[in-house]
Amino acid sequence: MGLKRLTGLILMKWAVRDAVSQLLGLWYFGEIQDHYSFFKLFVRLKMMPFSVVFPWTSGFGKDISGFLFTWFLVDTLVSFAFSLAPWISLEDPRRTGREIIREGCYLLSTMLSEAIQIKCYEAILGGYFATRVLTFIGRELFANVVQAALEVYFMVAWLIFYFVVRCREANAEGRRYGRRELEVLINGPR
Missing domain, CATH: 1.20.58 (Methane Monooxygenase Hydroxylase; Chain G, domain 1)
Structure with missing residues (x-):
C-alpha cells in the first residue's frame, strides 16, 4: 500500500533537509578562512540533524547560535509541509511526490x-x-x-x-x- 512511494517521500524529505542545512551553512559559515574549522563545520552540517550538540567549533558561537535558530525554524517548516504526505501517499500510491506535497499543503491550509x-x-x-x-x-x-x-x-x-x-x-x-x-x-x- 504505497510503501515504495512512502520510502521515496522519506528520502525526499531527508534530501530537502540536507539541502537546507547546507545552504544555511554557506550563509552563516561561508566566510571562514580556517580550513580545519570549516571542515569540522561541514561534517557537522552533513550530519544534521543528528549533530545538534555542543561544542561545534570554538570561536563561532554567534554564528552557530544564529544557524541553529534559523535551521530549527526552516526545518519545522519543511516537516510541516511533509506532515500529511505519508497518509496521502498511502491513500493513492499512483501520485508523484510533487502532487503529494501539493495536496498536503492544500489540506494543511484548510x-x-x-x-x-x-x-x-x-x-x-x-x-x-x-x-x-x-x-x-x-x-x-x-x-x-x-x-x-x-x-x-x-x-x-x-x-x-x-x-x-x-x-x-x-x-x-x-x-x-x-x-x-x-x-x-x-x-x-x-
Missing part, C-alpha cells in the same frame, strides 16, 4: 490553525530540549521510550487530522467521507 497547533506541540514535546529534560529526569532509556510514544501519538494525531480534513472537504462538496471510503482505501490496493 485547517491551518489546528495544523500549526499540532506541529508546535510536536516540536516542543518531541524536540531536542524535551529529550534533554527527559534524559535528565530518567536516563536515556526513559527518554527514548517517551520519545517513541510521542512519535506514535503525533503520527496518529496527523492521521486523525487527515481524516477530519478529508471529511470537511467532502462535506463542502456535498459528498460523504465515511466508512465506505475507508473500506475502499483498505481494500483498493488488494
